[in-house]
Amino acid sequence: MGRGILTTSDKKWLRGEKEYNSKQSDSNKRKTIRDRVFQALLDFELLASELSDADRQKIFERLSDESDSHGVDESAAVIEFLYKGLSDLTTDPNHIAAGPKETSVERFLAFRNALTSGVERGKSEYTNPQEEPPDIVTVASNAYLFEFPDDDDVRAELETERLREINNQSPGDHGNHDDVAFFLQAMIQRQIHERISARHQAAKKDLKDYNDFEGDTVDMS
Template identity: 35%
Template sequence: MSESERPRGLLSAADRAYLRGDADLGSTQAERNARARIRDRVEHALLDFEVLLDGLGARDRELVFEKRLGERDGTESFDALVSAMAFLYAGVQDTDLAFDTVLSEGVNLAEAANDRAARVTFERTYHALDADTLLRELRAGESLSLTELAFLHASDDVNREELTRLLDDEDDFDDGRIQSKVTEF
């Protein structure tokens, strides 16, 4: 099923086309209206997660994640889940809430259904994305995150042949799919 044939989820096919830059709405007002509709749907979808957590049974959730996502191409499922986490992470950063608290409470809320609690540790270390540093790490045999690989792939300072050669030794590199959907530089 192509992206344009996919049924409406949080976004309609027209919303997806607009946000990807594949559709022009024709006027500034139409664009404002579309963005307002999308913001409203995102807000209400987030509020619906409490209803889903409480009302959608474990079997239904398993059918979505295990069966439906499991039947999709592995990269498509992975990208969808990574993008959902990235969107929620970025959204929490836009609030006055601490992400590690939200993450810990979310994990514990899910674990409570199994009559258990969890101790969640979350560590975040920031570093600037720099092509020279990342290439040095790759040459030294260190593994890079998909975001770091995407940065290298998009960088004009990186020789594609060298990058392909360096990553040929890695089993987790697919030249056609370097998280360009998740991270655009």
């Protein structure tokens, strides 16, 4: 296992397993980590635009294979770090006291803008040349936050044994590659929408409960 941004010494220090005898050494370690993480964030612009699709896919295939969460926990930690980092800039009360200037407003919207802009740019890579580029992506549900492979690719991956297995599970006439590929995609899309709808309903209930609570104000006059 090769090293990433952090060295083995960095990891031990962050976990509290390694201490330095002087404040200067401790300060140097902090600065080294800060500088490396800062440069890594700059490097991601190059990785996002120039790393080949095949190399990117191999990275995330390995992450999915070697992770108990199929890469979700590790990716969530990256998003958590970005959210905390960009939110740190808004916790200074001077941003509020200075009033709604353009720069202060942009700082408050930095994470939201980064998230939506990143998804929008990523989706543009999956848009066929004949199609329109994606609409502005919002954090709400007006845009899918996932991609599907091309229909032709799905059909090509359907092996005869898998095709027979699905046909045996389905009553009525047996489907060909086109029928089964459409069925598989439709089934997955339905499950995704059911999962998302359930989350939306839970969010609506939380919002309703909050509004109901806000409405139960006590008249102190």
